[in-house]
Amino acid sequence: MVYNSESSRATQKLAYQIAKFLKRGDIVCVTGELGAGKTTFIKGVAAYFGIDKNRLISNSYLTLRQYEAKIPIYHFDAYRLNERSFLWDDFYIGLYEKKALIIIEWADRILPFLDNKIVEVKIERAGLKLRKIYIKGIEKRLKNERFGD
Numbered sequence: 001m002v003y004n005s006e007s008s009r010a011t012q013k014l015a016y017q018i019a020k021f022l023k024r025g026d027i028v029c030v031t032g033e034l035g036a037g038k039t040t041f042i043k044g045v046a047a048y049f050g051i052d053k054n055r056l057i058s059n060s061y062l063t064l065r066q067y068e069a070k071i072p073i074y075h076f077d078a079y080r081l082n083e084r085s086f087l088w089d090d091f092y093i094g095l096y097e098k099k100a101l102i103i104i105e106w107a108d109r110i111l112p113f114l115d116n117k118i119v120e121v122k123i124e125r126a127g128l129k130l131r132k133i134y135i136k137g138i139e140k141r142l143k144n145e146r147f148g149d
Helices: 008-019 038-048 088-096
Strands: 002-005 027-031 064-067 073-077 101-105 119-125 131-136
Touching: 002 008, 008 038, 008 131, 027 038, 038 073, 038 101, 038 119
Parallel strands: 027 101, 027 119, 073 101
Antiparallel strands: 002 131, 064 073, 119 131
16 A cells, blocks of 8 residues: 655655554564665554654664553654664564564664564655655555545
């Protein structure tokens, strides 16, 4: 599924709407170039679960932030990670105990280590402010929902 966003606000609104279909145990892999809107998208998801979007910042210098919300959210940033440095213990606690929603920013760096049951969010620049947001892995949950356009 492909959505267009013409502003940060529209990206957050789309993410908020998509978040309604996310659940405990989901792994949301967010990819895109620097400045594409990955953190902006994650702020929209976090807002749906009751986290003040101003509390959520890019994790570039912290690998993991945990947020208590309607369901716990583990926000990983894989920008500086590789297979040896990834916080596998924290990741698997959230995943296999299915207690948390896991969101991985810069997920393209560790995708080979994840199983194929993920929600992929790929954000591409399509102009100065326009973004194309591709969402894959929850099509059945979304059914005929239309967002963002």
